[in-house]
Amino acid sequence: MQLPLADIIVLEFCQYLSGPCAGLRLADLGARVIKIEHPLTGEGGRKLAIKNMWVDDDNSLLFNTINRNKESFAIDMGNAGDMVWLKKLIGKAHVLVHNFRPGAMERKLLGYEDVVKLNPSIVYAQISGYGEAGPLHKKPGQDLLVQSLSGLTYTTGSASDIPTALGLGIGDYLCGNQAVQFIIAALIKSKKTGKGTLLQLSLLESLIDFQFEFFTTYFQSHKMPQRAGFNNAHALLSAPYGIYKTSDGYIAIAMVPIRQLNKILQSKALEQYDEQDCFRKRDEIKKRIAEKIATNTSQYWLQKSKELDLWVMPVLNWKEMSATAGYKVLDMEQTIKLPGNKAFITTRCPVRINGRILKSGKAAPQVGENNAGIKASLS
């Protein structure tokens, strides 16, 4: 099967997660993604490890997770000879994506206005923390900081908790994924009209968009959405929505009409409430539900819920999840081969095309690994 982005060349001037996760998705969809790196240092993410896990002396597992299936072209942008090669390569590329701080690419004469002169049909995507201007534009575009400034930390955790960060790089990840959407849309336009496009994204705008339901509600009410006081799972939703402790674990209960739920709970204390009470009195209702749920096992409640087709699921950790048939049938894992008979396991692209899953066993490149081949193709 020919992949949809076959023959598309993407130049990735990116580090860490936001831009590189965009490059990874484009690669999995068939594009040839070339990381542009400094010959000595390489991308900063190479040296960033979690749990001190490395695939070799120079590269972390984290870097390999985000940058598999790519090539590397090492260029010193301060060297005139190197810049000649880079400009030749830009002339052949279809997409350029960068996540430098605002102004950095312009100073190297690689801003959109410069690049579009070298390649009039280029799709040029830039990712910043907070946009290109304003009081925050020089602040580091770091995920936790953007979460904190975007209001997001007031959506998670319960009312008495301090603002609670979402425990993953949601700003980086979402922004990178939105970049992929718009890069492909701009490729469609470029193919049709021959015209290039400048795309500008920021982590802050992506996280405001992420909260668009909350903001739209807030604009009408002029009141901050209030996290539930107990077992909060979504500030705008009524009881029973949340995660509950059973006698041996946890279950999640989504939208279930309170009377329906009480068919399995059989709680006298819940009989006094009807559906209209479920937002206003959600905390007291949820506490009463919790008292009952705590008296029996997860399996018991899941079985009872299944009989009535109630929206209830077990809360699993990764060990429990990866042992289920529901996980295994997804075939979500793939093995990436490394030099020296080594390998690691990672997840695959989440999109299926014509019923097929997309896997690629190609590891992340070493710095400058593809210089010779790329130069030969440009000569």
Place this chain on the structure above:
Amino acid sequence: MDKLLDNILVVDFSQFLSGPSTSLRLADMGARVIKVEKPVTGDICRTLYVSDVMLEGGESTIFHAINRNKESFVADLKETASLESVKKLLNHADVIVHNFRPGVMERLGLDYEKVKVMNPGIVYGEISGYGQEGEWKDLPGQDLLAQAVSGITYLTGSGEEAPVPMGVAVADIIAGTHLTQGILAALFQRMRSGEGSLIQVSMLESLLDFQFEVLTCFLNDGNDLPVRSKVNGAHAYIAAPYGIYQTADGYLAIAMAPVTKLADLLQVNALCGYTNPQDWFNKRDEIKAILAKALSTKSTAHWLAILEPEDIWCADVYDYDRLIVSEAYKLLKMEQWVTSNGLKVKTTRCPVRVNGKSLTSPKGAPSLGENSREIEDEFDL
């Protein structure tokens, strides 16, 4: 300004958030989106009253956020004549989106194999909860439930507390984002091959992809589960000081920073002993506890004035009231007014700027069946 997507017709059967967020983004890019809705109730999201806030006329605010810039066509898919009309409409479509449970479109004769026969160039996008096969395939693809089985609830919150779901419909939004990527890639391929494609995503696979960095760690370290920091947890795999701290008058977020430098700048003697960077992870709970105590004594502004000039990665923690009056937010011009059936609704815009311009559209969510008559006439249904 010319749009990214011109002359693309999207016929959208989806409800709630995941699929509709895909068609919203395609609409932002310039596609024409027709929602196919059942008579009387339409998309269930119309009457999904969240919180106690609703618009004049009783519709939910979230429906309007998700469905602006779309048209509405009413059809009862269980009735032959209506189904035939919809099939005729599909002959003109470039993209189909649906998020029914597996099997529903097959029973209606609207699955990819059937539609492809009528319209070989169709790009057919579908979102399920847990994929098309296996023990979970018929279970409701609902955001909190997908979060619950994906392991993600053990990443947010602190220490031994109960699993904490992300308080935004993250599975819906990410699955919708991935579906948009796949649909656009298929549209691009169609320009070269003339052929359409089937694009499938599921909420669970999307949440697994969202966790790809930390899940890869788990898959290669002997299946060690994540351990959340006991104090002000913000990321299970990142060392102290990473977290949000209470100050005398609010909160302060601190990302990655050398603990020794913080000890110095904040003049916290108790932190001076932590000179080995490995301890910043291994002893993060005690370091963060010391830091939390120290930071609680003065205002957020006081700490920012010390830390920001020294390039420590830190920020104030805003709620919406403070965010929307900030200079940075105002400059982004993230808000737009849309008009829906005479009613003006303020919402946010598409987050991406194209050729320096924000993508906005004054068109609000359609009322149920608002465009049925004109669509019938236009496509001779």
